[in-house]
Amino acid sequence: MPAKNLQHIEDNFEMLQILDKEGKVVNDPAMPELSDGELKELMRRMVYTRIWDQRALSLNRQGRLGFYAPVAGQEASMLASEFAMEKEDWLLPSYRDIPQLVWHGYPLYQAFLYSRGHFEGGRIPKDVHAVMPQIIIAAQCTQTAGIALGLKKRGRKNVAFSYFGDGATSQGDFYEGLNFAGVYKAPAVFICQNNRFAISVPVEKQTAAGTLAQKAVAAGIKGIQVDGMDPLAVYAAAKMARERAIQGEGPTLIETLTYRYGPHTMAGDDPTRYRTKELTSEWEQRDPLIRFRNFLQSLGLWSQEDEEQTVNQAKEDVAQALKKADQVQKQKVSDLLSIMYEHPTQNLQEQLEEYKKKEGI
Secondary structure, eight states, rough: HHHHHHHHHHHHHBBBSSSSSSBBBOGGGGOOOOOOHHHHHHHHHHHHHHHHHHHHHHHHHTTTSOOOOOOTTTTOOOOOOHTTTTTTTTOOOOOTTTHHHTTTOOOOOHHHHHHHHGGGGGGGOOOOOOOOOOOOOHHHHHHHHHHHHHHTOOOOOOOEEEEEEEEEEEEHHHHHHHHHHHHHHHHHEEEEEEOOTTTSSOOGGGGGGGGSSSGHHHHEEEEEEEEOOOOHHHHHHHHHHHHHHEEEEEEEEEEEEOOOOSSSTTTOOOGGSSOOOHHHHHHHHTOOHHHHHHHHHHHOOHHHHHHHHHHHHHHHHHHHHHHHHSSSOOOOOOHHHHHSSSSSOOHHHHHHHHHEEEEEE
């Protein structure tokens, strides 16, 4: 394809933005319909999650949590999109997307158990329509296509929301999931949180495409790029995508341009090896909490008292959730063997009996 035609495609994916980095409205026609109460609740969730994330980092360093992927900087991308979901919609997260799970109904104490590798962390309550975070990069994309098709075949007016990073768009499961969902017009929303480095590889070294949103073209579905540091723009895009899905118009790929301030995970990643301080400082000036706080304060909807109440509530909830997680009985090898299959195989049953004897059960 001639280069000028490629440029024409990329021109169709201009970034959607409603608030600039100072929190001023720059795209009033795109403003979503949210009540004052809903605007405050979204802000509360973002502040709450920032505090929870800070506490989780500290707990990880103390050895009280296990695997943890920081989320600071991505609150708008994560929470504003989840805010567009309905309770009966399905959530398919990556390992960084624990906040969406919790706000969708997954108990916080179980999130801590998940971080520790405890099997109780994987027992999602029956009334929470979600699967556990996917570790295999992009595998949730194919799962999303399947769940979405199932919703369609059952005549449900619900949608499957999938979250993944920019690195996932280099995987085969990403293309297969989008293609399958597109063919059957499955009610799915694929949300690519482009924080520009996957683990450590710049997006420019992963793809020659000018945007990740344009990858929707090959699957014959709608694609949109959005300012991932702008909660109103993210919500508007996710709400639009959900409405398209339930109206039978097929799936949507949303690329949110965002940034994680911390390392990829707390498992030894050093972001200073592949990111400059200047770049991080530039993105910090677009911070979603500052931007949204300024917007709400201009409307008289957010005060210092609101901020302090939210911060204190988050600290208290994290402390109580940690206390509850600490009280859960430590898992044993026999626990894992006993829940591996509904009906254990003969050799698994033999191993189970052997470990029960060792554990004095």
